[in-house]
Amino acid sequence: MKLQVKLLMTVFFCITNAYATDNSEFTKLSSIDYPRWVRLPVTVEATSASTVSAQISGRIVELPFDVNDLVPQGAVIVKFSDIEQQAGLQQAKAALAEALSRQTEMEKEWRRAKEIREQGLISKSAFDQATANFDAAKARVAQATASVARANELLEQTSVKAPYSGIVQERFVELGELATPGKPLIRGLSLQHMRVSGQLPQQHVSAVQQADRAQIELSDGQLLNFDNPKLTIAPEARDGGHSFLLRMVLPPDDYMKYSLYPGSWQVLKLQVAMDPVLILPKSAVFWRGEISAVWQKTPEGAVLQPVRIQDVGNNQVQVLSGLDAGTEVITDALAYLSRLSH
Structure with missing residues (x-):
């Protein structure tokens, strides 16, 4: 050589x-x-994970996603049979229509009673009765409106939607099962709330604590830039080594578009000087x-x-x-x- x-x-x-x-x-x-950079191999981790549970009783008729599937935010992940909820909504709407009609009738009677009362042609007790009937009609309208809102809410609960973009980790139910309130349906993790973690050599600890800029190198060569990164350095070194656990919280974003998934290996660059x-x-x-x-x-x-x-x-x-x-x-x-x- x-x-x-x-x-x-x-x-x-x-x-x-x-x-x-x-x-x-x-x-x-x-x-x-x-810029002078400190380069570290890091692993991507999800900071938000949750289990979605049933809020109503019903038979499951749709399960569009399975384990390890990518789910966009707002997508329907479980669909229940909604025949009962649809009927309840129609009943509530009919009751509201009846209450509105009754309120219109009571309002007309109250206005007529008010005009006659001003002319001194009816007693005060008769006018008070018309007023009470009108107030009762308005109360029934308010009650019917609340019933419609409740029926709409129950109907919406037949479609369970993903609270954020993420990955399905586990599915606890199958098609055709009868779910009850509180029954776990699907467990998943968020692709919007992430962090990276890796081992920081001891000689770089002091410099990295002052880092005001960070970059993540993606596999396709693209760079994700972060100003004033949120860094956390463990207060003790790893057993048997001279490195400290470093974590950097990523700002909320849809990291699916960058193919940045939990468990993937990336390169973190921290700017420590010029x-x-x-x-x-x-x-x-x-x-x-x-x-x-x-x-x-x-x-x-x-x-x-x-x-x-x-x-x-x-x-x-x-x-x-x-x-x-x-x-x-x-x-x-x-x-x-x-x-x-x-």
């Missing part, structure tokens, strides 16, 4: 003696503040085997300069050694090499 690297270095430094004279596009290196660094576009780096270099501008032309770099994402690399601020390098190293070969 050492012999191979030595040979590559010999070839490399032979290439650095090739000078160029054309006016290629150069990029000047400058020191910029760049460091002055030299950043280059990846296109400026030229490789010879395991050796990286750039075309550096000199008075005589462009010459290959070996550099040590680190990938920082977004098609950029950080220069760890080999170049100083103010140095100019060719932006597209491969394109420049292609022109040299011709």
